[in-house]
Amino acid sequence: MFDFGTSTDQLMAEDRGLSFEHRQAKLDMRLDNRLGVKASDLLKVLTVKQLTQIFEDLGGEEQAKKIAKAIVRVRENNPADLEVVGSLVALISANKSRRSGHLHPATKVFQALRIAVNDELDNIERVLPQALALVNPGGRIVTIAFHEGEDRPVKQIFAEWEEQEKGVRISKKPIQPTETEINQNPRSRSAKLRIFERKE
Structure with missing residues (x-):
């Protein structure tokens, strides 16, 4: 994660x-x-x-x-x-x-x-392929980004992996916090969670 x-x-x-x-x-x-x-x-x-x-x-x-x-x-x-x-x-x-x-x-x-x-965005682009190589088939990579700049490369990489049949995106759109969670934790308001599952 x-x-x-x-x-x-x-x-x-x-x-x-x-x-x-x-x-x-x-x-x-x-x-x-x-x-x-x-x-x-x-x-x-x-x-x-x-x-x-x-x-x-x-x-x-x-x-x-x-x-x-x-x-x-x-x-x-x-x-x-x-x-x-x-x-x-x-x-x-x-x-x-x-x-x-x-x-x-x-x-x-x-x-x-x-x-x-x-150099945060380049770090994201470097680390995700490394993570995919380490995850077992059926395993998942989970990311949480807090702004569009962080979320964009994750979205693009996960989509490319799916096209290459390396696995599937659990949700095409990011999962975002509910109003209840935002009220309990205001810092979560901009969070975007994405999940990619490696192919069996």
Whole structure:
């Protein structure tokens, strides 16, 4: 079973810069300190086009280009503002049109940066074939994704495996939490569960 994304402990770790609550934390976002590139590094070197693509593709941010342009403007005058969580949150909030909803204005950008820093989607594409090779016939691979970026490669890979007659998808559509579960565990609201059963 794969539970993609980050754990609550990782999100709340003050030294990672993943949570809005730790405004003075450095914009690191690495889940493994052996990785070389931090979130602040990406913000300082990527072009408007590259930042826009990351925010759109990995975070689903509708105002990606506007935010990317603001980041590039800030780094030209005061790059230190791209080092700390609170500064980036303030920058995003100031440059994003207000919309209703439960998400914090910076949620999607932070998600996109975390995925990019940790190469999370490539890791998903690498690990699933390894898992299939280890599962016995009749065994199942179960995944839980919390946003479209994580769920998309799983959906595509499971569909390809089914076409190749390596097994079957237990459900063509993802299984999502009930209202009761969401009320008991609000963090589950965006969860998508998929199951693939290896051919006998």
